[in-house]
Amino acid sequence: MNDLPLYFDYAATTPVDERVIQAMVSCLGASGNFGNPASSSHCYGQNARTAVENARAQVAGLVGAQAAQIVWTSGATESNNLALKGLAQGRQGGHIITSQIEHKAVLDTVRQLEQNGFELTLLAPDAQGLITTEALRAALREDTFLVSLMLVNNELGTVNDIPALAEVVRQHGALLHVDAAQGAGKLPIDLARWPVDLMSFSAHKVYGPKGIGALYVAERARPLLQAQIHGGGHEGGLRSGTLATHQIVGMGEAFAVAQTLLEDETRRIAHLQQRLLDQVLSVPGVRLNGSAGQRIAHTLSLTFGADVPDFSKLAQTLAFSSTSACNSASNAASHVLLALGLEPQAARQTLRLSLGRYTRAEDIDQAIRAIKASLQSQPFWAVAQG
Ligand SMILES: Cc1ncc(COP(=O)(O)O)c(C=O)c1O
Known part of the structure; x- marks a missing residue:
C-alpha cells in the first residue's frame, strides 16, 4: 500500500466511507436486509423498502428536498440523461441552453437532442469560469424550454450562482436542470428555497458506492418528465428496475455522513x-x-x-x-x-x-x-x- x-x-471518485460499507454489507447476506423492496407481501421486502425510503430521506436531507422528490438512478450520468431527454421527449423541437464547460454527460446528451431537431445554445463562461446571469438572459429565447447548468465545475472547482441563475430561468418560464455531482456534500444546497426543477447527484463523489445516483424532480417538472427506462414501473414509473437496496442504502448513509461533516x-x-x-x-x-x-x-x-x-x-x-x-x-x-x-x-x-x-x-x-x-x-x- x-x-x-x-x-x-x-x-x-472517492473511496467508500467505512460507515457506508457497514450499511451496505447489512443489505447483502441471507441474515441481512436482502429482500426485494418491491416485494410488499412479506417482511423481507417490507424491510428493504423501509431501508430504501430511509435512504431517500437521507439524500433529500442533505439538499433540502422532500424524500418524494428523489428518484434513484445509476449515477449522475443517468440522472442527466433522464432529466434532459425526459423533458425533451414528447416535444416538437425547441431551444435548450447549457454551457460549454458542462460535463460530457450533459454535453453529449444535448448534442444527441440536437440531432433529433432541438436547437442548442452553449454559453461561454466568463474569465472566472462562471456562467453569468447576463449571458443566460441574452441567450433565452421565446422557445427556450430547458436550461441545464452545473453547480460546481468538475475541472475548475468553480461554483455557479445557481439561485440567481435559477431565478432568471423561472422568470422566463423555462425549466432548470442542475448537475450537482461535484457540489453535493461540499457546499450547502437548499432545494426548498432554490427554484431549481431537476438536480443530478452521484454517490461515488460523496464517499458512497459507484453505480448509484439520484435525480431530484420538483413537482413542476414531474408531469413533463418522461421515463427513459421502462419495465416494472418502479420509482413512480420514472425509472424501472429492481432497486439496488445495498447501493441505495450506501448512498443514503454517504449523504447523511456528508451532512454531519x-x-x-x-x-x-x-x-x-x-x-x-x-x-x-x-x-x-x-x-x-x-x-x-x-x-x-x-x-x-x-x-x-x-x-x-x-x-x-x-x-x-x-x-x-x-x-x-x-x-x-x-x-x-x-x-x-x-x-x-x-x-x-x-x-x-x-x-x-x-x-x-x-x-x-x-x-x-x-x-x-x-x-x-x-x-x-x-x-x-x-x-x-x-
Ligand atoms: C459534473 C459531473 N457530472 C456528471 C458526472 C458523472 O457521474 P457518474 O459517474 O455518477 O455517472 C461526473 C463524474 O465525473 C461529474 O463530475
Missing part, C-alpha cells in the same frame, strides 16, 4: 488547499484556473508556465488528473480549459488536484515537494512536437 501514489483525485470537513479542506496554493503559486509562471473566490476548496486546476512538471514522473508520487492527454490516444486538450480561453498548449500544461476526506497535511507537504521536484524547464511534449 505504501508504494501507491498519494491520492489527489477525489473529484474523479459538511462544515468541519469544508473548513479543514480549505485550510489544506491554502497550504498547497501558497506553495505552488510561488513557482514562477503557475496560475490557478477559474475564480479564486467563488469555488469549492476541494478542487484546484493549475496551469504551469515557465517550468512544467514532468507529468509521468509526478504520477509516481501523486495520483492526480491531467488534462494533458499525453498518454491518451486523442491528445485532446480539455474543453473546459479551452472554453476558459487557454491555448491548447497551456491546457496540456495543467493538472487538477482534488482533495478530500482522507487528505492529510503531510500529504500536502509531500505533494508540494513532488511537484517542485518534477519541474523541468521545457515540457517533453513540446520537445516532441518540435
